[in-house]
Amino acid sequence: MIQELFVLIYAALIMGYVAWNIRKGSFVIDPSKLVLVLFGIFLVSVAGLVLLGSGLAEAASIIMKIGAAGVMFAGVIPMVAASVGLMRFGEEYGPNVFYARNHITGVVDTTASLVMIFAGILIYRLDLVAVGFFFFMFIPFVGNALANAYYYNFQRRLEK
Amino acid sequence: MTDLTFLSQFADAAFFWGSFIFMVACSVAGLACIRLSLKGEAVTSLMGISCFTTVAGVSLYLISLPELFNVGFARDTAIALLVIGALGTIIFARFFRSGD
Numbered sequence: 264m265i266q267e268l269f270v271l272i273y274a275a276l277i278m279g280y281v282a283w284n285i286r287k288g289s290f291v292i293d294p295s296k297l298v299l300v301l302f303g304i305f306l307v308s309v310a311g312l313v314l315l316g317s318g319l320a321e322a323a324s325i326i327m328k329i330g331a332a333g334v335m336f337a338g339v340i341p342m343v344a345a346s347v348g349l350m351r352f353g354e355e356y357g358p359n360v361f362y363a364r365n366h367i368t369g370v371v372d373t374t375a376s377l378v379m380i381f382a383g384i385l386i387y388r389l390d391l392v393a394v395g396f397f398f399f400m401f402i403p404f405v406g407n408a409l410a411n412a413y414y415y416n417f418q419r420r421l422e423k
Numbered sequence: 424m425t426d427l428t429f430l431s432q433f434a435d436a437a438f439f440w441g442s443f444i445f446m447v448a449c450s451v452a453g454l455a456c457i458r459l460s461l462k463g464e465a466v467t468s469l470m471g472i473s474c475f476t477t478v479a480g481v482s483l484y485l486i487s488l489p490e491l492f493n494v495g496f497a498r499d500t501a502i503a504l505l506v507i508g509a510l511g512t513i514i515f516a517r518f519f520r521s522g523d
Binding site for chain 2: 266267269273312317322326329331335336339343346349378386390391394402404405409415416419
């Protein structure tokens with residue numbers, strides 16, 4: 264039971280940080296610095312556990328699993344925000360709302376693939392990383408193909 | 424030798440709940456995608472279905488992980504959904520673009 268309480272605090276911290284980023288509209292801490300800070304925390308945690316007498320592999324595995332959970336929690340807020348956006352942008356915004364929806368589905372795709380890639384790295388699942396990376400490569404092509412199709416469809420309808 | 428039982432249990436619980444809540448968020452996104460695909464015209468429906476294959480594929484892949492529910496066959500379905508879904512969207516978008 265006490266573990267679930269700590270999980271709740273951990274989830275609230277990560278989701279709060281991600282929501283703060285979304286609310287601000289830009290990164291609170293620059294990602295290039297944040298990644299280094301997180302890597303430093305990881306190294307210090309593993310080194311601390313090893314110095315306390317636990318095995319290196321076991322300590323690294325546990326800390327990386329906690330990191331993978333953090334990646335999952337971080338993906339929740341963009342996913343829910345994108346769902347709300349998809350629900351809210353209705354036909355009343357005119358024909359060009361398609362491009363806004365296309366952007367929102369791109370957010371869903373990107374969040375899903377990044378969660379697969381980083382969670383896969385952190386739990387040593389290279390198949391998850393490979394599929395996520397393969398899918399990540401496809402996202403721009405899918406968005407572009409859809410926008411292109413809509414544009415030419417719309418032009419044809421205007422001509423008629 | 425330090426006893427890592429508490430930390431290990433915390434890691435397992437955090438991973439389980441993180442994945443579970445992420446799958447719930449994927450389901451919410453899936454509902455929005457289904458609504459989009461049912462309400463819109465042809466290209467919008469294609470976009471909604473493409474997005475739905477993504478969230479369904481990711482959820483199925485998470486279900487297949489041994490650390491979670493260990494449903495082995497869900498992995499193949501997830502790979503098929505993610506890869507063929509993206510390819511099929513591009514191919515159908517080309518059809519819609521040419522108007523044939």
